[in-house]
Amino acid sequence: MxxxxxxxxxxxxxxxxxxxxxxxxxxxxxxxxxxxxxxxxxxxxxxxxxxxxxxxxxxxxxxxxxxxxxxxxxxxxxxxxxxxxxxxxxxxxxxxxxxxxxxxxxxxxxxxxxxxxxxxxxxxxxxxxxxxxxxxxxxxxxxxxxxxxxxxxxxxxxxxxxxxxxxxxxxxxxxxxxxxxxxxxxxxxxxxxxxIKVKGADYTMKSADYYGRYFYFLGLNRFLTYVAAAKEVMKLKSPSFLFQIISSYEKCRSQNLELKISKDEKKVINEQRWNMFKKKWFKI
CATH class of the missing domain: 3.90.550.10 (Spore Coat Polysaccharide Biosynthesis Protein SpsA; Chain A)
Incomplete structure (x- = not known):
């Protein structure tokens, strides 16, 4: 090869x-x-x-x-x-x-x-x-x-x-x-x-804004985004961080920012994340 x-x-x-x-x-x-x-x-x-x-x-x-x-x-x-x-x-x-x-x-x-x-x-x-x-x-x-x-x-x-x-x-x-x-x-x-270099050191976006935008551009729906946001908040033990992530995500939605994935690909991504959620929390 x-x-x-x-x-x-x-x-x-x-x-x-x-x-x-x-x-x-x-x-x-x-x-x-x-x-x-x-x-x-x-x-x-x-x-x-x-x-x-x-x-x-x-x-x-x-x-x-x-x-x-x-x-x-x-x-x-x-x-x-x-x-x-x-x-x-x-x-x-x-x-x-x-x-x-x-x-x-x-x-x-x-x-x-x-x-x-x-x-x-x-x-x-x-x-x-x-x-x-x-x-x-x-x-x-x-x-x-x-x-x-x-x-x-x-x-x-x-x-x-x-x-x-x-x-x-x-x-x-x-x-x-x-x-x-x-x-x-x-x-x-x-x-x-x-x-050698830790990632994110030179990014200008705040962490909460980063996560909100990340979940949006990944194509996650509201429910899965809120679940993912809650998971990040549990690590930091900061309830305000949750609202900041959600605010960033909802801002992207209201602006209808362009996604780089198709509707079918978005569906696949959400189904995969939903299956992961069920497997972890409901053992399905």
Whole structure:
């Protein structure tokens, strides 16, 4: 299998070299990397050049500066990188972040998983962050979900789901849609991916606003949104946070903001979430 790896990078001069070095050290060698320099104002372009100058597997494109919004910006950068390549030449499409460090066997284990299991559509490892000098499991998602910084899709699965959506919640939308189409999402826990920079530090939206918008753009109906909001509030023990999330969600509804999913896909997402809710709370 040949891998196409697309890495959106915005002002990642301090992190990107760790990611690219970890790719250089992979024991699996059949890949191409496209680093999308997404309006960087630091020395990201100079970091990229050190790799494109010496290894033909590394390429880059430059985009104009755009506002940093969760989800849409990074997927837009990814899509621009994808346009530069003929995906017919690849079997695996990857979206990696510019601030991760991969085990040297990461790609070889992903390739082995896809080769041995034809129904695997999305494969990845687990995210780890540094705390007090130790690398610990990040814990922001369940251990059966491949997180956004290290997505690896079988090309057929990627095409089946219509690629990635330029919206908040894209990295959950893909998971729901591929499962509905008969593909499997698989996490290989032995592959520990080090996340250098904690996500969300450079987002401008407040947390409550983020959750409200996230639930809206994911396509959740009112009931499931209120349930999901209550779940987040239980973590923080802040009733006011619940009303802030709901307010953000209802504001999106009143403005009828455009969704990047079809009506049928929205139905699939709500059915999947409803089934999860019944299974957890009613054991149905």
């Amino acid at each position: 040949k891998f196409l790896i697309i890495i959106p990078a915005h002002n990642e001069q301090d992190h990107l070299s760790f990611t690219l070095n970890s790719l250089l050290q992979q024991c699996f060698r059949d890949f191409k990397v496209v680093v999308v320099n997404d309006g960087s104002t630091d020395k990201t372009s100079e970091v990229i050049k050190k790799y494109t100058d010496v290894d033909s597997r590394f390429e880059t494109i430059d985009l104009e500066k755009s506002a940093h919004q969760p989800g849409s910006k990074v997927v837009n950068a990814f899509k621009n990188g994808l346009k530069t390549q003929n995906i017919d030449n690849f079997e695996v499409i990857c979206k990696f972040d510019a601030d991760i460090i991969l085990n040297d066997n990461y790609l070889s284990e992903i390739e082995k998983a896809f080769t041995n299991n034809p129904k695997y559509g999305l494969v990845g490892g687990l995210l780890y962050i540094e705390k007090d000098g130790n690398w610990i499991y990040e814990g922001n998602s369940n251990k059966h979900h491949v997180r956004g910084p290290m997505k690896a899709y079988r090309k057929e699965c990627f095409l089946d789901i219509g690629g990635l959506r330029e919206t908040l919640g894209w990295d959950n939308i893909d998971s729901i849609l591929l499962k509905n189409l008969g593909w499997e999402e698989v996490v290989l826990p032995e592959l520990q991916v080090k996340l």
